[in-house]
Amino acid sequence: MQDTTIQATKRAAITNQSQAVSADLIAVVIAVTNGEPRVLTIEQAQALPSGPFELGHRSLQSGLRAWVERQTGHPLGYIEQLYTFADRDRTGDERVQISISYLGLTREEHAERSAAHGWRGWYDYFPWEDHRAGVPSILPDILMPRLQAWAGEADDPDMRHDRWQRVAIAFGFDDRHWNEELVLQRYELLYEAALVAEATRSWDNGNRPSIPGRSMIADHRRILATGIARLRTKIKYRPVVFELMPPTFTLLQLQRTVEALAGRLVHKQNFRRLIEQQDLVEETGETMSDTGGRPAKRFRFRQTVLAERAVAGTKLPISRA
Amino acid sequence: MQDTTIQATKRAAITNQSQAVSADLIAVVIAVTNGEPRVLTIEQAQALPSGPFELGHRSLQSGLRAWVERQTGHPLGYIEQLYTFADRDRTGDERVQISISYLGLTREEHAERSAAHGWRGWYDYFPWEDHRAGVPSILPDILMPRLQAWAGEADDPDMRHDRWQRVAIAFGFDDRHWNEELVLQRYELLYEAALVAEATRSWDNGNRPSIPGRSMIADHRRILATGIARLRTKIKYRPVVFELMPPTFTLLQLQRTVEALAGRLVHKQNFRRLIEQQDLVEETGETMSDTGGRPAKRFRFRQTVLAERAVAGTKLPISRA
DNA sequence: TCCTATTATGCTCACGTTGAGTATAACTCG
DNA sequence: CGAGTTATACTCAACGTGAGCATAATAGGA
Structure with a gap:
């Protein structure tokens, strides 16, 4: 050798x-x-x-x-x-x-x-990330003005523009769409703007109160943001959601799980269409009748597709527009 | 704290x-x-x-x-x-x-x-990965029979089936489509089957000649496979190709680069449509006339979109079917 | 028992995307 | 000037996707 x-x-x-x-x-x-x-x-x-x-x-x-x-x-x-x-x-x-x-x-x-x-x-750590009930009020009420102030306080006009552009893209301001995958970019902007506690801890600035959202030691919240971002990306093309599900479940339970992760709602009928046409699940034969409406069929994840899909991909109807 | x-x-x-x-x-x-x-x-x-x-x-x-x-x-x-x-x-x-x-x-x-x-x-390291001129002969002539033999030599019939299924998915045998992104899986299968030199180096087995393809020390070829796989995935949704391009280029040059990376050809007209409608490039005004046909417009990457697209995505017409 | 609220499930439709092909245009070279 | 080659503009059918309508099946209360 x-x-x-x-x-x-x-x-x-x-x-x-x-x-x-x-x-x-x-x-x-x-x-x-x-x-x-x-x-x-x-x-x-x-x-x-x-x-x-x-x-x-x-x-x-x-x-x-x-x-x-x-x-x-x-x-x-x-x-x-x-x-x-x-x-x-x-x-x-x-x-x-x-x-x-x-x-x-x-x-x-x-x-x-x-x-x-x-x-x-x-x-609790990222209150601005949950859009299931609409845009959370913390966004327009707190983050938007504080980020606007941060962008505006730069000396160079180019830098002001650059800052605000990054903010607008990441947070979906100025009529842009909310992109739930940008968890890390958002956290990093808030850090850069010194709006999260982690950014202000070391050097002392007593006067800038940090925004809502529980903080963590060292860079753990940043790592958590990385994990959330990865998961939000991954559920769209790999069947990883099933790792989080019990052995059997209804399609609505599955949908709620996806929505919890993505932080936004999905169209129910389209969700079912996509899941079923991909042969990701199969009926167990039982039904579940305690949810206040027509009983739902129980499903089970088809282990068979794991080999194939683990490599070939999966789709979820989370809008990309 | x-x-x-x-x-x-x-x-x-x-x-x-x-x-x-x-x-x-x-x-x-x-x-x-x-x-x-x-x-x-x-x-x-x-x-x-x-x-x-x-x-x-x-x-x-x-x-x-x-x-x-x-x-x-x-x-x-x-x-x-x-x-x-x-x-x-x-x-x-x-x-x-x-x-x-x-x-x-x-x-x-x-x-x-x-x-x-x-x-x-x-x-040179992965001769089976270049499908630009069609399926390379090494695949049906050498890899296919050797992998078939490897799958068949397992004791357990379930394991035989499992091995062959993994091989067929990764290499596109049995009428499956070639998926250029599975570079790492393919290399790992070849390693598992002891068909690459790296796998047979340490323990001595004199009798199994390894397949074509230059090898590397330690696990460097595996790391290279990881890099190629990542790049083949990434060019489809982030404008990273431009890192590999000169300051100005024709659309065909851009296309050839993408094809070189992906290891497969793309439809020319559709490629142009996609690139142009995404506003990724702009004309320089000059043309390039030494390619043996009608002169091609020169283009330049629009740095402007970097901020946006670096986050928002890009598309390339590499078939996924 | 019937009505209402609620969830499940089936189906349709418009629209944008994508793969693929046809038709010209504009050069170089012999 | 014709052949060969590349550039570029369009067209078309198939498919995927977002959105909404309609109907089914249950519980609970009037």
């Missing part, structure tokens, strides 16, 4: 400086209960489950599973990698901290409640 | 075991020249540019840029993160190696040639 040079280079480098690295695993674990999307948290809902990647872990994924189970008692099902970032460690020493974040999906069940950890509705 | 517990936990863990971590940055740098997609390599085209993440690096991205420039003399433009994985280090000691891979796009220009590094056509 001719890779001797490379391996030698690596070894040399490793022996020098790069050992001053530690790797953290951070989990965004999502479940949907009673039509509300929730995230698994620790530390009084101020942090995501996380812990260092250790020698004992067989892989990044298994390390993550171990940490989440240890900290919350909740076993993980589906997980996928989100993003990796590095920061000069805030603890002071000259160590570099690498954080590898994951998105996990489960159902909220055997979750043992405790004071230290628990499920929190994700809209 | 209430994050003291967490920070304490982190510090404790860092001091214990997790310092035995080193982080590598690996780059998949792509350019398209003369209608051929190429990847920047080192070590006689057997490795991707890479190096350890060091204390001196301000961020992961800047560390990566530094390594690529040092090893190849080529400055990077657009880059995005691909994936992070961890492996027990192959150098023997009990260190854990974390690899963070990136996709970079540039134009092959100031690239100083040298024996050690250079641009290599990516289809």
